[in-house]
Amino acid sequence: MVTRLSHFFLRTLREDPADAEVTSHRLLVRAGYIRRAAPGIFTWLPLGLKVKARIEAVVREEMGNAGAYEVHFPALLPREPYEASGRWTSYGDGIFRLQDRRGADYLLAPTHEEMFTLLVRDLYSSYKDLPLSIYQIQDKYRDEARPRAGLLRGREFTMKDAYSFDYTDDGQDASYQAQRDAYERIFQRLGLEYVIVAADNGLMGGARSEEFLHPTPVGEDTFVRSAGGYAANVEAFTTVAPDAIPFDGLPTPVIFDSPDTPTIETLVAHSNAVLEGDYSAADTLKNVVLALTHPDGTRELVVVGIPGDREVDDKRVEVAFAPAAVEAATPEDFQRQPLLVKGYIGPWSEQGAILGEESATGIRFFLDPRVVDGTSWITGANIDQKHVHSLVAGRDFASDGFVEVANVRAGDPAPDGSGPVELARGMEIGHVFALGRFFAETLGLKVLDENGKLVTVTMGSYGIGITRILAIIAELNNDDKGLIWPASVAPFDVHVVATGRDAAAFDLAEKLSADLETAGFDVLLDDRPKVSPGVKFGDAELVGVPQIIIVGRGAADGQVELWDRRTGDREVVAATDAVAHLSAR
Amino acid sequence: MVTRLSHFFLRTLREDPADAEVTSHRLLVRAGYIRRAAPGIFTWLPLGLKVKARIEAVVREEMGNAGAYEVHFPALLPREPYEASGRWTSYGDGIFRLQDRRGADYLLAPTHEEMFTLLVRDLYSSYKDLPLSIYQIQDKYRDEARPRAGLLRGREFTMKDAYSFDYTDDGQDASYQAQRDAYERIFQRLGLEYVIVAADNGLMGGARSEEFLHPTPVGEDTFVRSAGGYAANVEAFTTVAPDAIPFDGLPTPVIFDSPDTPTIETLVAHSNAVLEGDYSAADTLKNVVLALTHPDGTRELVVVGIPGDREVDDKRVEVAFAPAAVEAATPEDFQRQPLLVKGYIGPWSEQGAILGEESATGIRFFLDPRVVDGTSWITGANIDQKHVHSLVAGRDFASDGFVEVANVRAGDPAPDGSGPVELARGMEIGHVFALGRFFAETLGLKVLDENGKLVTVTMGSYGIGITRILAIIAELNNDDKGLIWPASVAPFDVHVVATGRDAAAFDLAEKLSADLETAGFDVLLDDRPKVSPGVKFGDAELVGVPQIIIVGRGAADGQVELWDRRTGDREVVAATDAVAHLSAR
Structure with missing residues (x-):
């Protein structure tokens, strides 16, 4: 059955919805596909x-x-199965919960x-x-x-x-x-x-x-x-870890004054000045304090040591410590742990281990997989305004294991040996x-x-x-005029637009639409009387049916115009050939 | 694509579900169409x-x-539109309400x-x-x-x-x-x-x-x-009211002793004895006290007068007084209204109106439409152990209007004049x-x-x-063996059952199923190995596909049996004719 716009439930809008942040939302509302019913909740219109x-x-x-x-x-489901799996609780605020008239819990x-x-x-x-x-x-x-x-x-x-x-x-x-x-x-x-x-x-x-x-x-x-x-x-x-380096002959750690160097950038500049080296951020070990909140509600501080040229990646850190929730340590956390000297934190001090296994603080310490045994680092000395250099992993400090929390960068090697990643x-x-x-x-x-x-x-x-x-x-199929649906999911196969005041055009559009339906096409026919061609064309572009047929001035001569919505190509053909043309596409 | 029972997600049950009160529930669960997820909430299985x-x-x-x-x-909808229409409240306990994480109300x-x-x-x-x-x-x-x-x-x-x-x-x-x-x-x-x-x-x-x-x-x-x-x-x-009767010549009301006659039955027997008449329940006016609870929470007592041979119908009274909720008056209600003498209530006393317009009690009084002006009644005298006879509607008592609360009986005239109703x-x-x-x-x-x-x-x-x-x-299409779907809604058009240990039967069943699919039938093929014919037939009867084809012993001779699930008729035909037979039905 041909769908006629003179009766169809559709009203396109000239204005973008005020709350639309993305193109798909904007166009689907404007073209009459959906309407907002509540935040994040939509009504589906016929299209x-x-x-x-x-x-x-x-x-x-x-x-x-x-x-x-x-x-x-x-x-609507009862609480019990989700209680058994633990998800009634672990979903937190993320689910809708309710009770029935007897007070039984549902979600x-x-x-x-x-x-x-x-x-x-x-x-x-x-x-x-x-x-x-x-x-x-x-x-x-x-x-x-x-x-x-x-x-x-x-x-x-x-x-x-x-x-x-x-x-x-x-x-x-x-x-x-x-x-x-x-x-x-x-x-x-x-x-x-x-x-x-x-x-x-x-x-x-x-x-x-x-x-x-x-x-x-x-x-x-x-x-x-x-x-x-x-x-x-x-x-x-997953990070490809380098091979471990033998400890033989590696220099021993040296603590040095490093006033006002709480950042990697200032530390590198200072180190190159006072140590007369050619250090980069990759030679420093950055120790980041994180606060974990475990499912049982307990809060734990942990430190992760990563090369100074990397950042902690929010998504990777979330996965690494799940099911705990992770956030940056707060000033209060630092107050409660005076051994953690902000800006000068390291795994080691001359008195022994500060972080990691058998440390003085009891704080768990995790390392980036690149910090293998024998790698040598400039890092904090756990004394205000002092750092240490030549601190060797595995010799001078230990950890509680490796974690994948550092950001991935273009050029990092793929773990399967297939080359650098982008x-x-x-x-x-x-x-x-x-x-x-x-x-x-x-x-x-x-x-x-x-x-x-x-x-x-x-x-x-x-x-x-x-x-x-x-x-x-x-989101992927549109232009500045509106939507352009792939044929496999378009709301209609063909949008026939009858224009002008000539009854012949409307008659021909009706006949053509019927022929198209017979040939198996799902047809939207714009048969609205007294609507200008400009408005009709604008609506056709906004709605985005991939094939448009204009039946207008040429109708008297039995001619119609095929309009490919995606390419914009227009072609005048005999109305009698239109079905064959579309079938061939 | 032929659906094969060897893989299909279906498990029929031997036992009726414990909570099934009706046949449809019992059979739909047993035959593997639905499963209970919670009270009144069901999971839909493939069938x-x-x-x-x-x-x-x-x-x-x-x-x-x-x-x-x-x-x-x-x-999931926001409260506001339902608040505007009043239904957020008027639905009472009948809807599920909930709040989102921000505390906004939804239903x-x-x-x-x-x-x-x-x-x-x-x-x-x-x-x-x-x-x-x-x-x-x-x-x-x-x-x-x-x-x-x-x-x-x-x-x-x-x-x-x-x-x-x-x-x-x-x-x-x-x-x-x-x-x-x-x-x-x-x-x-x-x-x-x-x-x-x-x-x-x-x-x-x-x-x-x-x-x-x-x-x-x-x-x-x-x-x-x-x-x-x-x-x-x-x-x-709606009740057909009789014509009003002129008051001229009607006897005047007489109060008479009627000890121990609080019911219509006892009243009629007593009246026939002491008044030497031939009265029936239809000659008495029964006055029923109802308690209305209005949407604003206020409680109001009203009385309805109906012929003594009728009862108040629960559904009709609910509609008559909606949106108020209606219940029978309680002993406490009677205590608060000493003028209402239980068992002896009437609209009239020698002192004047007891019920209805300008009454002493202020209680609204409604009448059955049959109680037209000029009809004469035996009814309560509002004095313990006393009734009144010859009390004439419109002359001796008035009302606050007519209500349709009396039960409808076979033989009552249809309101459109089309004869008595059943x-x-x-x-x-x-x-x-x-x-x-x-x-x-x-x-x-x-x-x-x-x-x-x-x-x-x-x-x-x-x-x-x-x-x-x-x-x-x-509920309407089953027998003691199981469901029997009408063809228009059956889960499959044909249920092909391959039986026996003969590979030829299974091969023929496969070929026949493929032919049926090609001819446009949606086919369920019972190709389960090592399942007895009895179990397969029982499942076919329980599941209720209207056309069953048994492919078994006759397969070697190219013969199959068509089984009409509804009539039980079985007919042996050549497998090559089976499609034509079914297409002709």
């Missing part, structure tokens, strides 16, 4: 719902091809690992039932601190989340690979370029985790990649995650194996944010 | 989701045919009139934009006091709710009719017999309201209908409601009319409970 349905159809088809079956869990589910695990536990009991992959396309809820960027980070959003269940690690690998392959097909069909990057595998003991990122300079995530094929997000990048930015469009046995263990999902022995099931979790994908597609 | 999707597809198609466009509102929407009204207000401004009909298929939430009967009354459920917007009453009539016609087509396609009954039009000033009921003796709703075509639910039935039971499957201008007035939805004058829009609201419909279809 938006059609695009969303087309993306969902692609995802459903490829989930089916991957052998996954669709289910649908409630959004609006932010993700469904617990429920999927319990469902399979309730129904399946034997290795013969596995492997199993099931998924849903469902609305999820997160109480974001600052919902922003329209659909890119909402509080109510649609996700496809799939889960796989296996009783062997090999089986889990195969299930993971099937989803990973499906994701590649999905993003190819949606016209979304992607990079698969290694991701942090989190706290749940998972073996493998990868993100699908769309590379774009405006992406919110940074990732690294080498020409040789390595790719990882910055959290998952930094790039991207938007997350999917995530595949070998969860391992955390949820199955916690919630008691076991099956009998071939030998009649109970074994714990291993799971995978695989997510695509449907509404986020839609926003990203909009 | 259930497929049936639900098919029902939704029928509804979508007919909404499209009715010229309605699909939108989708959030489930899980039980229905969306407010949001639809605001959306149209924000986008439309002219009569030229109307009429408009928009709808959504969306999950809704109600915190039922006692969620029960599985999907028939859940706390999370899926509804199709449509809303129409017009600026004239004629336009509203046409929009209403278009939805009503669509409902008829939907229920016909779903194989659901229906009766359209007049319904109470509620508090919102609506002009017209009708329910679609499926007539069934196990229905939870009572409705009345006449052979002449009248149909209404009991709340909407009582029947049904299940509500749809509701069409001319809302009028309540929401538009409250939320400021006005448009400019042809004369440039601002006019308030008139709305309609039209609902179908998708998950409820699914349960009703299951």
Whole structure:
């Protein structure tokens, strides 16, 4: 059935919405795809719902091809399963909680690992039932601190989340690979370029985790990649440590006066002056004091020593110390630890170890992987206005282990030996995650194996944010006139615009639209009377259906104009040939 | 793609779920369509989701045919619009409320009139934009006091709710009719017999309201209908009042002793004895004391006078006094009103009016419409152990108006003159409601009319409970072996069962399934190895796909058995003819 703009529920807006921070939000609201209902919560108008349905159809088809079956869990869920997994508490303020009329606790589910695990536990009991992959396309809820960027980070959003269940690690690998392959097909069909990057595998003991990122300079995530094929997000990048250096013949540490040198920059300048060397920031060891808040609420100070030419990376430090929350130490923290002399902190003093194993302070001390045994450093002497040089790792000071907290830089070697990495930015469009046995263990999902022995099931979790994908597609496909949808997800295949006052043009537009529908095209017909051609063309450009046909002055001669929204190319053809032209594209 | 039971996510259960009160709930759980997640909250398994999707597809198609466009509102909504309409409060305990991390109030929407009204207000401004009909298929939430009967009354459920917007009453009539016609087509396609009954039009000033009921003796709703075509639910039935009787020559009231006659039964027996008449309960006026609790919290006692052969109907009294809540008067209420002598209450005493206008008590008094002027009654004398006879309405006592609170009985005349009514039971499957201008007035939805004058829009609201419909279809289509789906909503078109140990049977079943898929059938293939024919047949009967094909012993001879799940008929045909046989059905 041809959709006629004279009746269709659509009103385009001239003005950008006041709260729109990103292009996709601005254009989707202006072109009549979505409306804001509350912060981070949107109403889907007919155009938006059609695009969303087309993306969902692609995802459903490829989930089916991957052998996954669709289910649908409630959004409103009881507290108990989330209590059992610990997430009722660990989500903190990030979820919506409520009570029913009897005072029972519920939440609006932010993700469904617990429920999927319990469902399979309730129904399946034997290795013969596995492997199993099931998924849903469902609305999820997160109480974001600052919902922003329209659909890119909402509080109510649609996700496809799939889960796989296996009783062997090999089986889990195969299930993971099937989803990973499906994701590649999905993003190819949606016209979304992607990079698969290694991701942090989190706290749940998972073996493998990868993100699908769309590379774009405006992406919110940074990732690294080498020409040789390595790719990882910055959290998952692992540093290539140099070989240890023998201690033989290395000079012994010397404390030297270094007034007013609390920063690496001032320390390097001073060192080159008084030591007559050619030192750079990379020769100094920067000791950064962090305050961890553990899940049980206790606060712990730790120090990380990294080469002075590096910074602590917020995302890497978060992953390195999870599940603790990390922040910079406060002035009060320093007051409580007088042995930490701000600006002059080091692992060593002439009296012995200050930080790390068997230290005077009891403060745990972690090192960047580059600080291998035998490397020699200029660093703080734990005395105000004094530093020490020739301090050798492994000989003069020890640590409580290595942590990956220093920032990654272009030129750093990829851990797989595939050469130096470059930094790039991207938007997350999917995530595949070998969860391992955390949820199955916690919630008691076991099956009998071939030998009649109970074994714990291993799971995978695989997510695509449907509404986020839609926003990203909009973010990547537009110009200053409006949206330009890829044909695979456009709300309509063809937008027929009848212009002028000539009834013949409207009659021809009607006939052409009917022919297009018969040929299998989904047609939007702008048959609004008394609306100027300029307004109609502007609306067509804003709405962004990829193929536009103008039926106007040439109608009397049986001619129409094909207008490619993306290239801007226009071509006059006989109306009788229009269907064939479009079918050939 | 053929769906194979060897991999499909399905586990049928031998036992009925402990909490299942109704057949649909019992069978949908046992056959693997749904699982309980919390009281009144269900998870949809693949089979259930497929049936639900098919029902939704029928509804979508007919909404499209009715010229309605699909939108989708959030489930999580801010308080403000519901505060403006008064429903934030009036829903009482019936909705789920929550707060976000900033303390802002939200609710899980039980229905969306407010949001639809605001959306149209924000986008439309002219009569030229109307009429408009928009709808959504969306999950809704109600915190039922006692969620029960599985999907028939859940706390999370899926509804199709449509809303129409017009600026004239004629336009509203046409929009209403278009939805009503669509409902008829939907229920016909779903194989659901229906009766359209007049319904109470509620508090919102609506002009017209009708329910679609499926007539069934196990229905939870009572409705009345006449052979002449009248149909209404009991709340909407209006009594035909007899003509008034001239007062001339009517005897004057006489008080008489009536010891120990606090009930109608004892009163009638006593009256016939002492008055030497032939009275029945219909000759007595029963005065029932009710306690109303108004929305502002105030409590008011009222009395209703109805013929002694009728009872106060709970549903009718609720509608009659809405928005007040109604309950029977308590002993404390009687203590506070000593003029009300329990068992002997009447509108009149020798001192004057006891109830009604200008009464001594100030208590409002309402009459059944049958108590017209000139009718003569035996009723209480407001003196313990005394009644009065020959008390004439309109002459000896007055009232504050008529109310429809007495029960409806088979044989009562239909208000449209179409003859006596009978009582029947049904299940509500749809509701069409001319809302009028309540929401538009409250939320400021006005448009400019042809004369440039601002006019308030008139709305309609039209609902179908998708998950409820699914349960009703299951409730009506089953036998002692399991479900029997109508073809229009079955999860699969054909269930092919391969039995025996003969590889030839499995090969033939595979080939036949592929042929059926090619011919356009959606096929479920039971290819489970090492499962006995008995278990496979039992599962096929429980799951309820309407057409079953058994591929077993006859496979070697190229023969299969067609099994009609509803009739039980079995027929052996050549496998090569099976597709043609099914296509012909």
